[in-house]
Amino acid sequence: MIIQWIVIAIFVFVGLLYIRLEHGMSKIKILIIIIVGFIFYFTIVNHFTSDQVDLTSPRGIVNGVYLYVGWVGSTASNLWNVGTDTVHSVGNAVKINNTGEDTEKN
Known part of the structure; x- marks a missing residue:
């Protein structure tokens, strides 16, 4: 402590x-x-x-570091892609017509 x-x-x-x-x-x-x-x-x-990491052997230390770096990378990746799902939802809802044709029928 x-x-x-x-x-x-x-x-x-x-x-x-x-x-x-x-x-x-x-x-x-x-x-x-x-x-x-x-x-x-x-x-x-x-x-x-924590009990999941074994620090009594070199292999356990390497596995612990690998697990920690993987967790940090995964968390950073999730923080980087925070708004991706929202943007895709809005893009699918709007459905912009880029063809130049008028799709509205009278």
Whole structure:
């Protein structure tokens, strides 16, 4: 538990140091960087302390890293494609006529 507080203190220290070095950078960017750092740290801690990951052998460590990187990639892919289904639904509902012909019959 103490190691987690040390890591949090290091994140805060690095964030404050970064603020001092970059006066032109907005505080929102700094906050986002710190939040992303916390998210990565806590997901790594949660993943590698679970019972599913075996850290007693090199093969278990490699499998754990592979599982974590796959999870991060899958999550990033899902976040990247958030609006795809909505755009496809709207596109199918509108059905634009690009042929130039008037399909309306009197």
